[in-house]
Amino acid sequence: MTAKALAEECAKLGLPGLTAQALSNIESGRRGPDGRRRRDVTVDELFGLAFALSVAPVHLLVPPVDGEEVALYRVVPAGNPTTPGFARAWIRGQSPIGNVDARWYFSEVPSSEWTPPASQWSAANIEAQSDAVRGQDG
Template sequence: MEHTETRLTWMIGARVKELRARNGLTAQKLADALASEGVPWERGTVTKLETRRRDNVTVNELLALAKVLNVAPVHLLVPLEDDQPMPVTPETMMQAGHVREWVRARKALPGTDLRIFRTEVPLSELAAKREFFETLADRGDVDRDVINRINPEMGLGRKRGDADG
């Protein structure tokens, strides 16, 4: 079995080839666009990636490819077919749909500490999440105890505006 990094690079290469065609770009035009973004690729580099003759893509290259090809980086990294297996690590294969949700921070991988997964976010996102749950609880749509069991990081207390809360 080939190295995980190589398999991921080949998957990225296939998506780049597909998106390059969809965007009407030649390999040279893609290389030129990447160069204008500070990634000094040549036509041959694009061709090597698309024909499985390149074994890696740096994070900077992935981000520049996504920008130039007008897609989110996740759509270069993760196959579009939800049920397609893909490597997460050399020892872990998962369905692409689950990996995509993990990359988007919507669903944790099995064995993940959910408290860390849900709270290692920008404070603005955590505050927005708390506000959302507070609103649901205040309207009576969801019980505060249920919210606290599902999202212990929220630590919702009594209803906002309660005199002793």
């Protein structure tokens, strides 16, 4: 899909600010003279782009990686980098990253959406990790 076609589709979806030029700036990460990005993306625009492109929003946030994950991904500018796979799992609500109480992290999932987490997050592992994190705080 061309930038022009995507911009037209976004306009139909109620996102007229996503012009072909704006999309080009977003895709390239083009920066202004002050070093800041010329164009940030709102959550509404992220969802609109994912809808227009028929992809899950997670694919626009962290590129899918097949095979060995060698390039690390920084979720927040000052945070420690992680693998793209862990970043994607975090976005999906499948795994906490950072120094987080896993029990608290998983407790925020509505029961109607709950599925047992990946094998690394067994009930015993969640308890042990939560106790360890709380021990570091105290």
